[in-house]
Each structure stands twice: as C-alpha cells, then as structure tokens.
Amino acid sequence: MKKIAIFSTIIFMMISTYSAAAAQSIDQIAEQYVKLVLAMGQHDGGYVDAYYGPEAWAEQAKGKNIPVAQIVSDAEILRGELPKASEHTPLMQRLRLYYLDQQLVALIGFGKNLSGDEKLDFDAQSRELYDTEAPHNKLTDFDPLVAEVEAMLPGEGPIAERIAAFKKQFEIPADKLQAVFDRAIQECRDRTKQHIKLLPNENFTLEYVTDKPWSGYNWYKGDAYSLIQVNTEYPIDISRAVDLGCHEGYPGHHTYNALLEQNLVKERNWVEYSVYPLFSPQSLIAEGSANYGIQLAFPGKQKAEFEKNVLFPIAGIDPALNARFERFGELTAKLGYASNEVARMYINGEIDKTKAVSLLQKYSFATKEKATQRVRFFDTYGAYVINYNWGRDLIKQYVETTDDQNERWARFTQLLSSPRLPSSLDW
Structure with a gap:
C-alpha cells in the first residue's frame, strides 16, 4: 500500500x-x-x-x-x-x-x-478577422419592408424627405442632450446592477464630439474606467439615448471590459486580455453583447415605455407620438442586414461610393449626409459592420436557451467574464 x-x-x-x-x-x-x-x-x-x-x-x-x-x-x-x-x-x-x-x-x-x-473581400474579412460569416441576403428581399415604411408615412414628396420630417419630431434638443443621456445611462446602470455585481470603483466620463465615422464610442482605459464619447455631428433621436447608454456603458462595453480585466487579467494574470485589437473575433463578442444588452436590460416593450414616460418629457417631446415612433423603429430595425449587403458590395468593389450612398438612402432611410457618414465607416472599418447585427443575433442564441430572465442574465454575465469567441460559444 x-x-x-x-x-x-x-x-x-x-x-x-x-x-x-x-x-x-x-x-x-x-x-x-x-x-x-x-x-x-x-x-x-x-x-x-x-x-x-x-x-x-x-x-x-x-x-x-x-x-x-x-x-x-x-x-x-x-x-x-x-x-x-x-x-x-x-x-x-x-x-x-x-x-x-x-x-x-x-x-x-x-x-x-x-x-x-x-x-480580403468582405466575407474573407468576416471569417479571418471575426471568426464567423454573416448571412447573405438579396437587397430586393427588403423591398416589402421598405414599402411598409413608405405606407406608414404617406404624403407628398420623396420618402427620404417624409422620413426626415417624421424623425425631426424626435430629435433631442441640444440643450436637453446632457439631461437625457444622464437619465438614460443611469437607468441602464440601475437595471444592470440588479443582475451583475459591478466593481465598486467602476466609473466613466461622458464627452460629446464631432467629425467621427461612428455615433458613439467607448475608450476603455483600464482599472474599470472608460471614456464614452457621443458624436453630435448630426441630430440624435430619442431612441439613441438608451441604445448608447446600454451599448457603450451598461451592460455593454464598459461592463464587459471591466469584467474581463477583473476576472481574467487581475485574478488569472492572463495578460492577453490587457490589449484589445479592434479587428479581431473579440470585437464580435464585444459589439454583439453590447447590442443584445439593450434588449436584455429592457425586454419586451420596456424600452419604449421608459422612453415615453421618462425620456420624452425630459427632451420636451410629445409622449403621444410614441406609438408611431416605436412602430417605425421596429420596421427599420429589420432593415439592419440590408446595410450589411451594401457594405459587402461596396468593399468587394461591385458598387462605387455614390451607389453605396444611394442604396443606404433607400434601404436605411438615411439622409444623404448620414449615408455618406456610413460609407466613411465602411472605408475605415470594412466588414466590422457584421459585429453589430450578426453579433447580436449570435449572442441572443447563446443567452436565450431559457425563458427565465434571471438565467439569461447569468448566461450573459458568464459570457462577459470568459474567453469565448464566435466559434466557441457552444463549448
């Protein structure tokens, strides 16, 4: 023995x-x-x-x-x-x-x-840089949705002008921007805190900038601190306040980076997580979880109700307009993958910049200025666009294996604290 x-x-x-x-x-x-x-x-x-x-x-x-x-x-x-x-x-x-x-x-x-x-063409970028390939769609597949939006806003003149006039009702006035964002971010943080134990020293600074190819950005500085920037070059509609509050802050990028730093860098001494290369599979997890985090924090109709009852009054927008605005948002959200197809054709050299701007105006109802800004994003970031919608859908599939909201938060938190990538989500 x-x-x-x-x-x-x-x-x-x-x-x-x-x-x-x-x-x-x-x-x-x-x-x-x-x-x-x-x-x-x-x-x-x-x-x-x-x-x-x-x-x-x-x-x-x-x-x-x-x-x-x-x-x-x-x-x-x-x-x-x-x-x-x-x-x-x-x-x-x-x-x-x-x-x-x-x-x-x-x-x-x-x-x-x-x-x-x-x-690398669009799909090769997707596979090699982001460890996945987004679904392919025909732009014509989105025509029924375009027609539905057009029918929702009848009237004279081009649809782009009608949509611009409709959306103008929901722009946050410049002098109300700070108050609206402060309240939206606070709500995102409060809802996240109910399910995720945030670090006691976590904090961020909010800045407003212009002349950027993006609408919002989180610059994570380490030690649970972020610089969050919001691009005010173009008017910001009321729905973006919660979206950016969740995406850039809670339970999005700020929360994700703080948890990775604490759990993997500080506790396990895995130094690879002390650097974040933007053009890498980690970005799909980061962007996908940040976008999915919006509907996790505000399930069902809760986002629309919070905007109507809390943010609309702060911004001075008539809450009675909320129902149409919500429906418009639901329809245009379904057009997100159309932007991917425009990006794919543009990056692959199948269309030029002028055509890309024109297609974005048609399929995302963007003004010419906003569509041009979007093409600037394609020029800078290439196939990175798949990380937002396809990334969100992959994270949704990973999290929503149960109807229990608490269990969904638990799976989401596990994801934010582990080295999972798109092709290792099901491990």
Whole structure:
C-alpha cells in the first residue's frame, strides 16, 4: 500500500510539474501576442482599441517599429508554438488556448490585408478577422419592408424627405442632450446592477464630439474606467439615448471590459486580455453583447415605455407620438442586414461610393449626409459592420436557451467574464 501511495504521489507531482510548465509556456506566448498586437498598432492608429498592460511594452513597440511582414511572420511562428488542448484540458484553459489561436489568425489576416499581400473581400474579412460569416441576403428581399415604411408615412414628396420630417419630431434638443443621456445611462446602470455585481470603483466620463465615422464610442482605459464619447455631428433621436447608454456603458462595453480585466487579467494574470485589437473575433463578442444588452436590460416593450414616460418629457417631446415612433423603429430595425449587403458590395468593389450612398438612402432611410457618414465607416472599418447585427443575433442564441430572465442574465454575465469567441460559444 505504501509503495502504491508513493507511486501515486510521484505521478501527481509529474502531472503538476507538466501543468505548471504548460501554463508558463502559454503565459510566455500570451506576452508575445500582446507585444505583436502593440507592434501592429504602430501601422494602424485604430488597431489597438484599448491597452492597460505594462507601459514598457507599449514604449518598446513605438521604439522598434517592426515591419508588418515581420509581425505576420512572428505571429505565424507563435501560433505554431501554442500547446494543443486535449479532452482532459480544463474548459477555461481550452477556451484560453483557442482564444489565443483565433486572435493570432486575425492578427495575421489583418497584417496581410494591410500590407497588400492578401487583399480580403468582405466575407474573407468576416471569417479571418471575426471568426464567423454573416448571412447573405438579396437587397430586393427588403423591398416589402421598405414599402411598409413608405405606407406608414404617406404624403407628398420623396420618402427620404417624409422620413426626415417624421424623425425631426424626435430629435433631442441640444440643450436637453446632457439631461437625457444622464437619465438614460443611469437607468441602464440601475437595471444592470440588479443582475451583475459591478466593481465598486467602476466609473466613466461622458464627452460629446464631432467629425467621427461612428455615433458613439467607448475608450476603455483600464482599472474599470472608460471614456464614452457621443458624436453630435448630426441630430440624435430619442431612441439613441438608451441604445448608447446600454451599448457603450451598461451592460455593454464598459461592463464587459471591466469584467474581463477583473476576472481574467487581475485574478488569472492572463495578460492577453490587457490589449484589445479592434479587428479581431473579440470585437464580435464585444459589439454583439453590447447590442443584445439593450434588449436584455429592457425586454419586451420596456424600452419604449421608459422612453415615453421618462425620456420624452425630459427632451420636451410629445409622449403621444410614441406609438408611431416605436412602430417605425421596429420596421427599420429589420432593415439592419440590408446595410450589411451594401457594405459587402461596396468593399468587394461591385458598387462605387455614390451607389453605396444611394442604396443606404433607400434601404436605411438615411439622409444623404448620414449615408455618406456610413460609407466613411465602411472605408475605415470594412466588414466590422457584421459585429453589430450578426453579433447580436449570435449572442441572443447563446443567452436565450431559457425563458427565465434571471438565467439569461447569468448566461450573459458568464459570457462577459470568459474567453469565448464566435466559434466557441457552444463549448
């Protein structure tokens, strides 16, 4: 019996030593991955969306200015050095290995596309950078929805002008913007706090900016702090207050980044999560969860009711107009995938900028100015657009395996605190 006990102890020690060595190897690969992401950020100002790791690594990246081709080559070598998971590898460890592998795939793909060595079309960008491919639709499939919106707003003149006049009733006056956003974000935070334990030091600063290709942005700074910016270049309608409050704040980007930092960087010392490369599979989880978080925090008709009873009066908008505004929002939301198709055709070179603007005016009812801004987004971010609607739908599928709202919040929180990617959601 004594010999068996000694033998068992030796085996246990061998396994423990092997596990420690493997963990050390993964940690070293994770550090090199972070440094390669920072190096790529020197060639594209928007590539590194957030970084809160050692400042020395960032300074090192600036000083070296490694060529894109070398970054790609180093990333390919690094990917080959990743340990292989087995059926006995704990789930979180398997998820971590897979995360590093797919993030390296995206880094390699982005580098090749940036250097011109391998120009990626829309679907190739989707697969290599975001670990998925969004559904394909024909633009003509959306014509019945367009007709329904047109019928909803009868009258003289082009439909774009009628819609512009309709939406003008719901614009937040400039002098009411701060009050509306403060109240909307507070509600998003209060509802999130009922289900997610927020960090005691979490906080954000809200700024209003112009001349951006996006409507809102979260710049995560680390230590549970974010800078949230809202683009006021064009009028903001009342529905955007809750959308941006949830998406950029609670339970969206601010909450997601704070939980990842606390659970993976601080508690597990997984340094790969101290950097966030924008053009990577992590973005689909980030954008998808941020958009799904809106309907999770405001299920059913609750968003419309909150806007009608609380935000409309603050903004000085007649609550009696809410029913038509809600219906208009439901119809136009269904047209979201039409914008993907315009982006696909534009990025693939099948249509030019003028045609893209025209199609966006028809299928998203955007003004010419807003459609032009949207095309600027395509120019800057490419196939990133799939992360918003397709990402939302993938997260919805992951979360809504139950009708119980508390269980949905639990699954959502689990997602925000783990290294899951689009193709590992069902692990």
